[in-house]
Amino acid sequence: MDLDRRTLLTRATCALGAGVVAASCGSEDQAAAGSADRAAWESYWAGIRRQFPLNTDDVHLSAMLIASHPQPVRQAIEWHRRALDASPAGYLQDNNGRLREAALAAAGRYMGVDPRDIALTDSTTMGVALVYNGLMLRPGEEVLTTEQDYYVTHESLRLAAQRTGARVRKIALYEDIRQVTPESLAERVLQEIRPETRVLALTWVHSSTGLKIPVRMIADGLARINASRSPETQVLFGLDGVHGFGNQNQMFGSLGCDFFMAGCHKWLFGPRGTGIIVATPRGWAALRPSIPSFIDGESWTAWFENREPQGASTAARMTPGGFKPYEHQWALAEAFAFHEGIGPHLVQTRTEELATQLKEGLARMPNVTLQTPRRPDLSAGIVSFDVKGMTPAAVVKMLKERRIIASVAPYATRHVRLTPCIYNSPADIERALREVRAVAMV
Ligand SMILES: Cc1ncc(COP(=O)(O)O)c(C=O)c1O
Structure with missing residues (x-):
């Protein structure tokens, strides 16, 4: 070029x-x-x-589920896989530390944080569970979330509450998604913070409706509330960030949350089975591990000496141990480099451009109700809609027969989702719109 x-x-x-x-x-x-x-x-x-080996018969509009690996990621996985197969323990002993550090350094650059504040996980789900179950909540304290958040957040919080005696309170984030503004969403959340609220657990981009919440506005409001609280009563802000991660040009510091959990195997096109937790030092210190770390020296030393590990938790201590699909974890470095090579601002511009084309086309169709807000500050790459008189599953099935790969999220209220990303083109979107129109006219 x-x-x-x-x-x-x-x-x-x-x-x-x-x-x-x-x-x-x-x-x-x-x-x-x-x-x-x-x-x-x-x-x-x-x-x-x-750079993606996607078949060309289908229009792939489901990157939000599971990634196809672009060429550099595929090549790195293959390279490491061959070396591991040739000498599993030898290659691991010689390279694990160096390659893990390289993956962490790449993640740190991408998120604008010290790599020592990142824990590598297997998925968003693992990160969300480790964070919410790692919080030392007490009876009488509460975690605030919304009815619109996902199963992974709700279920992790339910399990954490069961263990600790804390309470989970779910509020409705809105009554009518067509009426929301960034200000109304932030206000709705912030007015529900009570003296006993210790954690706010939200999702950046909702996988049901595609709504993107104003994370920074909420974080700024929380900071004002926290300013008048003692450190042990301040509210910590956790974010399932997976559907903004890899399509929005935002670093961790600009979001303003305490915990950011995301899988790298969706919009980032990273190796399948990889994810990250990013947290502030205050966030890490508030957690306790659920899975033994293999990379925290103090945890090992304490075990050798038959005593408790000293000091506050860190990303290393919160990193789940066990042997890994190393070729995938190590190839994370190439996934971040792939995005940096394009530029996260261009990734966002392209995603927004295609999502806008799709939303405008859907909004014009008579039997179709667009769920996702049209404003770019309230949406990202997920575009959700309903077709009059048809279940979302039936629409997805008919679209698949027409070679359009859509999806439905497992929520109590379901919608059809098409999720354009950087490997799609305006022609893909036109083709998808044509087929949705045909399905909606049946
Ligand atoms: C909001 C949200 N969080 C978490 C997940 C699960 O992600 P992972 O496969 O990385 O655990 C999904 C599924 O796509 C999701 O929609």
Whole structure:
């Protein structure tokens, strides 16, 4: 690609849509330049798509479930797998420390944190469970979450409450998703914080409706509440971040939460069976491990000496031990590098562009109700909708027969989901819209 990415982004932003070009640039020459930039933009993304070995018969609109590995990730996994098969213990002994550190360093760069504040996990689910079950809650204290959060958060909290005697309170985040604003969502959550609330457990992008919550606004409000509380009564903010991670250009510090849990095997296109927990030092110190760490020296020494480990918990102490699918864990470094090579801001721009095209097309269909807010500050890559008179499962089945890979999330209220990502194209979205229209007319 001749154009550097920054130039490409600036020029392509002008080129996005002939209407925009005509209105903002105003001349035929500029419109022609716009369409050339549009072609360059599409050819850039076609190059990204070629790095995925996806079959070309289907339109893949379910990256939110499980990743296809792009070429550098696939190559790294294969490289390590062969070396492990040739000498399992030898390769592990010689390389585990170095390769794990490289994966952590890459994650730290991507999230803008010290790698020592990251724990490697197997999935979002494992991270959420380790955090919420690691909190030392007491009877009389409560965890606040919402009715719209996912099973993984609710079930982890239920189990934590059962063990500790703390209470879980679920509030309705909204009555009508069509009426929400970032301010109304933040206000709804913050007004429910009580003196006994110790933890706020939320999800960045909801996998049912695609709603993206205003994490920073909520974190800022919490900081104001916490300012007048003693350290042991302050509210800690946990976030299931998986459906923003790898499609939103946000670092950990800009989110403002205490705990961020995400799988790397969805939007990040990382090795299947990988995930991270990122926490602030205050967050780590509030936790106790559930699974023995293999990388915390003090935990081992304490065991050798038959005593309690000293000091506060750290990411290393919270990192679940046991032998791993190492070739996958180590190839995380390439997954982060792949995203950095593109640029997280471009990943977000492309995801938003395709999601907008999809939402606008769905919103125009007579028998279709779009669930996901159209505003980019209230949505990311998940686009959810209903088709009048049909169950979501039936719609997904019919779309699959038409070679469109959609999905339904396991919630009490279900919707059809199409989730465009950086390996999709506007032509994919057009094809998906055509097939949804056909299904909705049946
Ligand atoms: C909000 C949310 N959290 C967690 C998960 C599970 O993710 P993982 O497979 O990384 O455990 C899902 C499933 O897609 C999800 O929608």
